[in-house]
Amino acid sequence: xxxxxxxxxxxxxxxxxxxxxxxxxxxxxxxRDLLAQKNMVTLFTRPRRFGKTLAQSMLKTFFEKEILxxxxxxxxxxxxxxxxxxxxGVEYTRHMGQYPVIFLSLKSAKQPTYEMAYENLAFEIRxxxxxxxxxxxxxxxxxxxxxxxxxxxxxxxxxxIFARAIALLSECLEKYHKQKVIILLDEYDVxxxxxxxxxxxxxxxxxxxxxxxxxxxxxxxxxxAVVTGCLRISKESIFTxxxxxxxxxxxxxxxxxxxxxxxxEVDNLLKAYNLTQKTNEVRSWYDGYLFGNTEVYNPxxxxxxxxxxxHRNTEFPKPYWSNTSSNSIVRELIENADxxxxxxxxxxxxxxxxxxxxxxxxxYEDIYKSQDNLWNFxxxxxxxxxxxxxxxxxxxxxxxxxxxxxxxxxYKNNIREWFMQCIGKQDLSGLVKALEEGDCETASDIITxxxxxxxxxxxxxxxxxxxxxxxxxxHNNKYILKSNRESGSGRYDLCLKTMRIRKGRVxxxxxxxxxxxxxxEKGCMEALEQIEKxxxxxxxxxxxxxxxxxxxxxxxxxxxxxxxHVATNET
Numbered sequence: 001x002x003x004x005x006x007x008x009x010x011x012x013x014x015x016x017x018x019x020x021x022x023x024x025x026x027x028x029x030x031x032r033d034l035l036a037q038k039n040m041v042t043l044f045t046r047p048r049r050f051g052k053t054l055a056q057s058m059l060k061t062f063f064e065k066e067i068l069x070x071x072x073x074x075x076x077x078x079x080x081x082x083x084x085x086x087x088x089g090v091e092y093t094r095h096m097g098q099y100p101v102i103f104l105s106l107k108s109a110k111q112p113t114y115e116m117a118y119e120n121l122a123f124e125i126r127x128x129x130x131x132x133x134x135x136x137x138x139x140x141x142x143x144x145x146x147x148x149x150x151x152x153x154x155x156x157x158x159x160x161i162f163a164r165a166i167a168l169l170s171e172c173l174e175k176y177h178k179q180k181v182i183i184l185l186d187e188y189d190v191x192x193x194x195x196x197x198x199x200x201x202x203x204x205x206x207x208x209x210x211x212x213x214x215x216x217x218x219x220x221x222x223x224x225a226v227v228t229g230c231l232r233i234s235k236e237s238i239f240t241x242x243x244x245x246x247x248x249x250x251x252x253x254x255x256x257x258x259x260x261x262x263x264x265e266v267d268n269l270l271k272a273y274n275l276t277q278k279t280n281e282v283r284s285w286y287d288g289y290l291f292g293n294t295e296v297y298n299p300x301x302x303x304x305x306x307x308x309x310x311h312r313n314t315e316f317p318k319p320y321w322s323n324t325s326s327n328s329i330v331r332e333l334i335e336n337a338d339x340x341x342x343x344x345x346x347x348x349x350x351x352x353x354x355x356x357x358x359x360x361x362x363x364y365e366d367i368y369k370s371q372d373n374l375w376n377f378x379x380x381x382x383x384x385x386x387x388x389x390x391x392x393x394x395x396x397x398x399x400x401x402x403x404x405x406x407x408x409x410x411y412k413n414n415i416r417e418w419f420m421q422c423i424g425k426q427d428l429s430g431l432v433k434a435l436e437e438g439d440c441e442t443a444s445d446i447i448t449x450x451x452x453x454x455x456x457x458x459x460x461x462x463x464x465x466x467x468x469x470x471x472x473x474x475h476n477n478k479y480i481l482k483s484n485r486e487s488g489s490g491r492y493d494l495c496l497k498t499m500r501i502r503k504g505r506v507x508x509x510x511x512x513x514x515x516x517x518x519x520x521e522k523g524c525m526e527a528l529e530q531i532e533k534x535x536x537x538x539x540x541x542x543x544x545x546x547x548x549x550x551x552x553x554x555x556x557x558x559x560x561x562x563x564x565h566v567a568t569n570e571t
Contacts, residue, residue, distance in 0.1 A: 004023070004272050004273070005021055005022055005023040005272075006020070006021070006022050006023070007022070007023055007273075007303055007306055007307040007310065008022035008023060008024070008303060009303060009304060009307055011054070012053040012054050012057060013054075013057050014054060014057040014058040014060075014061045014079065015057070015061055015076075015079055017054065018079045019079070023269070023272065025261060025265045025269070025299075026083055026084050027051070027054075027055060027058065027257075027258045028058065028062070028080060028083040028084050028085035029084045029085060029088065029258070030055060030058070030059070030255065030258040031058075031059065031062050031063075031085050031088075031092065031095075032085060032088040032092045033254070033255060033258075034059075034224070034226065035091075035092050035095060036092075037246070037254075039224070039244070039246040040216075040222065040224060040225065040244035040245075041216050041224075041225040041226075041227065041242065041244050041245045041246065042224075042225070042226050042227070042245075042246045042248060043188075043227045043228075043229070043232070043245060043246070043247045043248065044226070044227070044228045044229075044248050044255065044259065045228075045229055045230060045231060045232045045247070045248070045249045045250065045380065046228070046230070046250065046259045046260075046291075047230060047250075047289075047298075047380075047381050047382030048230055048381070048382070049298070049299070049300035049321060050259045050260050050298070050299060050300070050382075051258075051259050051260065051299050052186065052187075052228040052229075052259060053105070053186050053187070053228070055228070055258060055259065056103065056184045056186045056226065056228055057103075059101075059182075059184055059226060060101050060103045060184055061076050061079050061080075062076070062080065062085070062095075062096055062097075063095060063096070063097070063098065063099045063101055063182050064076070064097065064099065064100070064101035064182075065097050065098055065099060065100060065101075065177060065179070066097070067132075067134050071134065073097065074097075075097070076096070076097055077096060077097070080096070098179065099177075099179055099180070099181065099182045099223055100132070100170075100173035100174070100176070100177045100179060100181045100182070101181070101182045101183075101184065102128055102166060102169055102170060102173070102181060102182070102183045102184065103128065103184045103186075104124055104125065104128055104166065104183075104184070104185050104186070105124065105185075105186040105187050106121065106124070106185065106186065106187045106188055106190050106191050106208075107186070107187035107190045108120040108121065108123070108124055109121050109190055109191035109194060109195075109204075110190055110191075110194045111194065111198075112198055113198065113200065114195065114198075114200035114203045114204060117191060117194065117195065117200075117204065118159075118162075118204075118207060121162075121191065121207075122155065122157075122162050123155070125152065125162060125165045125166070125169075126152055126153060126155055128169065129149060129152050129153055129165070129169060130153060132169065132172075132173060133149075133153065134176075135149075135172050135173060135175075135176040136149060136150075138172075138175060138176040140175040140176065141172055141175055141176075145168075145171075145172055145175075148161060148168060149168075149172065152165055152168075159207070162211075163207055163210035163211050163214065164210070164211075164214045165211070166183060166211060166214065166215035167214035167215045167218070167219045167221075170183065170215065170219055170221040170222060171219075171221045173221070174221040179223075180221055180222060180223035181221050181222060181223055182223050182224050182225070182226075183215055183216070183222060183224075183225040183226075184225070184226050184227075185212075185215075185225065185226070185227045185228070186228050186229075187228070187229060188208075188212075188227050188228065188229040188233075189229035189230055189231050189233055190229070191204050191208055192204060192205065192208065192233060192237070192238070192364060193231075193364065196364040201364060201365070205237060205238060208238050209237075209238045209240060212238055212239065212242070213240065213241070213242070216239075216242055216244075216245075217241060217242050217244075230380070230381060231377070231380050231381070232247055232249055232360050232361060232380070233361075233364075237364075247360070249360055249380070250289075250290075250291050250292075250379075250380065250386075251292065251358070251360070251386075251396075252291070252292050253291075253292030253293055253294065254292070256291040256292040256293070256294035256296070257291075257294055257296070259291065259296070260289060260291065260296030260297060260298065260299055261296060261297040261298075261299050261302055262294065262295075262296055262297075263287075263295065263297075265297075266279075266282060266283075266287075266297050266302060267279070269302065269303075269306060270282065270306070273306055273309075273310050275306060275309060275310075278305075278309065281317055282297070282302060282305065282317075283297075284404060284405050285301070285305070285317040285404055285405040285406045286298045286301040286302050286305065286317075286404055286406055287403075287404055288385055288403030288404040288407075289382065289385055289403050290385050290386045298321055298382075298404075298406070300320060300321055301319075301320040301321050301406055304318075304320040305317055305318070305320065317405070317406070319406045319409045319410055319413075320406070321382075321406060321407075321410070322406075322409070322410045322413070322414060330374070330377050330378060330381060330383065331414075331418055334374070334415060334418060334455070335418055335419070335422055336368070337371065337374065337455075338371060339452075340371070341371045341374060342454075342455050345411075345415070345455050346455055346456055348384070348400075348401060348402055348411070349402070349408065349411050349412060349415075349455075351401070351402070352401070353387050353399050353400065353401045354375070354399070354400055354401075355390075355397055355398065355399045355400070356372055356375040356376075356397065356398060356400065357372055357395050357396065357397055357398075358375075358376060358379065358396045358397070358398045359372070359373075359376055375400065378400075379398065379400060382403075382407075383402075383407055383410070383411075384400040384401065384402065384403070385400060385401060385402075385403040386398055386399070386400060387399040387400060387401055415455050416455075416467070419454040419455060419471075420467075420471040423450065423454075423471050423472060423475075428446070428450075428472055428473075428475070428476070429476070429477075430442070430446055431443060431446045431447065431472060431473070432473070432476050432478060432479070432496075434446065435496075435507050435549065435551065435564075436505070436507070436549070438549070438564055440551075440562040440563055440564055441562075443551075443562045444560050444561055444562045447469070447472065447553070447560040447562070448558065448559055448560045450468075450472060451468070451555075451558040451559075451560060452558055454468070456557070456558060460513060460555070460557055461513065462511060462512070462513050465511055465513065465555045466483070466484075466493055466494070466511055469493075469494055469509065469511065469553070470483055470494060473494065473496060476496070478498065479496035479497060479498055479505075479507070480496070480497050480498075480499065481494065481495070481496060482494070482495040482496075482497060483495075490530075490534040490536065492508055492509075492510060492531070492536040493509055493510050493511045494508075494509040494511070495507070495508050495509070495540075496509075497540070497545070501543060501544045501545055502544065504545060504547065505545070505547040505548075505549065506537070506540045506545045506547065506548045506549065507548075507549045507551065508531055508536055508537060508540075508548065508549065508550045508551065509551050509553055510527035510528070510530055510531050510536070510550075510551070510552055510553070511527065511553050511554075511555070512524065512526055512527045512552065512553070512554045512555070513554070513555050513556070514554050514555065514556040515556075516556065517556045517557075517559055519554075519556070520554045520555075520556055520559065520560075520561035521554070521561060521563065522554075523552070523554030523555075523561070524552035524553065524554045524561055524562065524563035525552060525563065526552070527551075527552030527553065527554065527563075528550060528551075528552040528563060528564075528565060531550050531552070532550075536550075537550070549564060550564060550565060551563065551564045552564070
């Protein structure tokens with residue numbers, strides 16, 4: 001199949017996007033809106049993989065007066081020919097190539113120790129100093145300026161110097177260019193989230209606060225700053241006293257169309273690659289996010305889907321976002337959810353809507369103080385979308401639901417996997433012992449208790465319970481677990497076998513699902529009859545096992561009933 005341009009998977013640099021002629025969805029009017037609103041510092045919060053880094057790279061390419069090795073300024077206008085910003089008017093295009101720009105990504109701070117995280121941040125700062133080392137030739141820099149500059153280049157500066165390094169660089173750049181500086185900070189919240197989970201949050205907050213305050217609050221060389229991240233961290237945490245900060249979250253209508261793809265943009269993309277017949281499938285799987293009042297698609301998933309379809313790697317949609325956006329905070333909160341929260345998660349998975357108060361300011365120290373924080377993290381990280389807003393008692397309430405099929409898949413599979421991992425860490429020897437001793441009541445209680453503790457899905461089909469029981473029994477230290485193996489005239493559900501045969505044991509489990517709680521016992525009896533009728537024990541008898549226990553297990557939602565009889569083969 002012919003296609004017009006290569007599809008930009010993972011391309012985060014605007015110059016590369018344009019010069020290598022990838023398919024680019026034009027977001028350059030972001031420049032116009034930033035200039036029109038004239039905010040000193042703008043913080044954009046969007047879920048992972050929604051185009052924040054590419055947007056920052058585009059801003060850098062447009063605004064920067066880039067100095068080439070020969071000392072001349074680069075002409076970056078070539079990267080904007082034919083783009084929407086060029087039609088916005090001279091009041092905006094006159095800013096092209098006029099400012100020194102500091103661009104810093106903080107994602108390299110995702111490290112296991114504070115020392116490693118700090119060193120990586122310092123190295124990123126050092127790279128930006130190296131990129132602008134031409135300013136050392138400026139006679140306007142004092143000897144003290146040059147000394148500090150050289151110490152940073154040599155990675156010999158102390159913590160205090162590095163904490164003020166962005167402000168110091170902007171001062172030096174203003175002296176050289178005679179123009180105030182634009183500062184672009186990407187992935188600003190990565191160091192804080194990482195530090196929280198690795199036990200050095202206070203140290204990292206102190207450093208990031210100093211870095212940001214000097215660069216964004218008390219910096220007379222600042223023209224404009226744009227900060228991007230996934231979550232809004234409270235002002236009290238790192239933006240103390242920053243009164244010139246404009247926060248643009250997923251609740252805002254401003255700039256809504258610049259992160260993610262709009263319906264029109266997706267329609268044009270699918271048309272370009274002759275995939276208009278996939279419109280409904282793409283909509284059901286990757287649409288559904290609401291930024292302000294603008295509905296948008298997940299851009300990462302859409303472009304991955306289009307590339308896979310074009311190159312015939314798949315015929316069906318996939319959950320592309322699940323491998324890029326897992327949030328350790330969300331996982332931990334779900335694993336520690338109370339019964340009410342688990343029920344609400346089950347309602348969401350069933351397609352229902354829940355209503356919760358929304359708190360835009362988040363501090364990591366507070367995430368466990370209220371279950372409401374779970375919904376905030378799910379909402380702001382893209383796992384929930386807005387359905388309706390209300391204002392009650394000075395508090396914003398949000399009716400929320402799962403945005404699309406992709407996120408529904410992630411809920412069902414990731415949450416199930418997380419709970420199975422939790423189960424794997426528990427001591428469930430009591431269940432095995434109950435099965436060995438024929439204690440059906442204890443076995444029923446243990447299985448029911450585990451069902452109550454986990455998050456189930458409203459289909460409650462047999463394959464769900466099959467996976468659940470396999471998870472409960474997989475980590476026992478006594479038996480080998482077999483699943484869906486042919487034996488006799490059919491396939492049994494689950495089987496526990498000892499390695500040893502002569503003095504060993506087999507436990508056969510056949511599972512059923514009842515359509516009412518009153519039919520649990522009947523389901524168990526049908527399961528036991530099936531074991532006998534289809535001779536599920538025939539292969540075990542042939543192997544030489546003589547101690548064979550047979551169980552019928554029936555489920556209704558989160559209730560479980562166990563029945564058994566013991567069959568000893570006489571050879």
